[in-house]
Amino acid sequence: MSIGMHQFVRIAVPGVFLITVMVLCVVMMFKKKTVLAIAILVIGFIGYGYGGYKLTYSVPVKCPKCSGKAYAKKSPKGDLYYECTECGHIEKTGWSQSDWGD
Numbered sequence: 150m151s152i153g154m155h156q157f158v159r160i161a162v163p164g165v166f167l168i169t170v171m172v173l174c175v176v177m178m179f180k181k182k183t184v185l186a187i188a189i190l191v192i193g194f195i196g197y198g199y200g201g202y203k204l205t206y207s208v209p210v211k212c213p214k215c216s217g218k219a220y221a222k223k224s225p226k227g228d229l230y231y232e233c234t235e236c237g238h239i240e241k242t243g244w245s246q247s248d249w250g251d
């Protein structure tokens with residue numbers, strides 16, 4: 150996928166997932182299944198954090214230069230960039246990863 154698509158997917162997919170988790174949690178609350186609601190919320194947040202991380206760093210994007218596989222990386226400053234595994238091209242995004250809190 151393209152870098153733009155990757156940026157969208159890594160934000161949108163965990164976002165939709167988190168909304169689903171919250172809806173499920175509210176449904177369980179209404180059904181008075183508080184323990185289950187809390188469990189869903191905890192597992193949901195872990196899944197959200199892990200999924201977001203995986204989507205960001207493990208899903209390759211298409212290198213704009215050679216169409217090879219490029220992976221997201223984080224600079225020491227915390228900025229997100231893509232590094233191509235085939236030609237070594239670095240594509241900066243201007244995105245900060247501080248929102249993932251790692």
Ligand SMILES: [Zn+2]
Pocket residue numbers: 212213214215216217218233234235236237238
């Ligand atoms: Zn490349």
